[in-house]
Amino acid sequence: MTIRPRRSLLYVPGSNPRALDKARTLDADGLILDLEDAVAPDAKVAARERVVAAVSAGGWGPREVLVRANAADTPWGADDLAALAGSGADGVVLSKVERPEAVQAAEAALTESGAPKALALWCMIETPLGVLNAAAIAGSSSRQAGGRLAGLILGTSDLAKDLRAAHEPGRQPLLTALGLCLLAGRAYGLAVIDGVHLDLDDEAGFAESCRQGAALGFDGKSLIHPKTLAAANAAFAPSTEAVETALRVIAAHAAALTAGQGVTVVDGRLVEALHVSDAERVVAMHRAIAERSGA
Numbered sequence: 001m002t003i004r005p006r007r008s009l010l011y012v013p014g015s016n017p018r019a020l021d022k023a024r025t026l027d028a029d030g031l032i033l034d035l036e037d038a039v040a041p042d043a044k045v046a047a048r049e050r051v052v053a054a055v056s057a058g059g060w061g062p063r064e065v066l067v068r069a070n071a072a073d074t075p076w077g078a079d080d081l082a083a084l085a086g087s088g089a090d091g092v093v094l095s096k097v098e099r100p101e102a103v104q105a106a107e108a109a110l111t112e113s114g115a116p117k118a119l120a121l122w123c124m125i126e127t128p129l130g131v132l133n134a135a136a137i138a139g140s141s142s143r144q145a146g147g148r149l150a151g152l153i154l155g156t157s158d159l160a161k162d163l164r165a166a167h168e169p170g171r172q173p174l175l176t177a178l179g180l181c182l183l184a185g186r187a188y189g190l191a192v193i194d195g196v197h198l199d200l201d202d203e204a205g206f207a208e209s210c211r212q213g214a215a216l217g218f219d220g221k222s223l224i225h226p227k228t229l230a231a232a233n234a235a236f237a238p239s240t241e242a243v244e245t246a247l248r249v250i251a252a253h254a255a256a257l258t259a260g261q262g263v264t265v266v267d268g269r270l271v272e273a274l275h276v277s278d279a280e281r282v283v284a285m286h287r288a289i290a291e292r293s294g295a
Contacts, residue, residue, distance in 0.1 A: 012034060
């Protein structure tokens with residue numbers, strides 16, 4: 001089982017050279033070098049050149065390096081994809097994806113520009129139409145079907161604005177959208193990343209948002225400030241208790257199979273093959289995180 005930790009994906013302004021340099025030292029599982037929202041229109045071209053140079057220079061360690069391109073219908077979108085095709089980035093993030101055709105067009109553009117097959121696509125789902133079409137988007141070019149699409153990233157700020165939804169504890173107004181995107185991503189074997197928490201002074205609210213996201217099934221959280229990395233990494237990593245339980249489940253089920261039994265009981269709960277599969281995922285993630293940190 002190959003699993004890549006994606007507990008924390010930090011947005012980094014592509015127009016800020018100091019932020020780009022600092023990002024190489026941060027304890028983030030992934031970075032989203034941003035050419036879109038974080039860059040003013042008159043700085044777009046320079047930011048693209050800076051980001052491509054930074055990515056090509058390397059030095060990112062185990063961090064997954066994604067670059068968020070400008071939308072295809074902007075003056076910079078096509079040139080962003082052409083420049084990123086050979087940059088060495090791990091993936092390109094498409095903003096405000098609403099239809100599967102947008103994914104297919106981006107994949108064709110990257111291939112035409114000579115992008116290696118390993119270059120992944122990620123889709124921002126941040127509008128009502130994008131949520132309603134999440135399943136079609138997820139299935140349009142998934143890795144398991146031989147395409148480039150590796151994951152979905154929720155843009156909950158834009159989504160809340162379009163829905164006219166309140167920003168409130170528990171995110172009740174967004175739960176339907178979060179669930180639909182998770183269903184779409186899991187149906188097609190994609191990673192799914194939760195949206196940002198905007199209030200940097202609300203540590204308790206951020207922690208609760210992470211706890212909720214992990215409970216719902218998200219792989220990790222997108223972040224807007226380095227100070228939130230530790231909390232996100234902790235929330236989306238298996239706890240010591242969860243790892244110990246998973247190891248007991250795997251061992252008990254193996255012993256049951258040796259005894260000719262298909263099910264067993266661990267800590268008073270019935271265990272069968274489906275529970276073993278999830279336990280193996282927990283252990284694999286724990287080991288991947290330990291390997292990433294050098295432990």
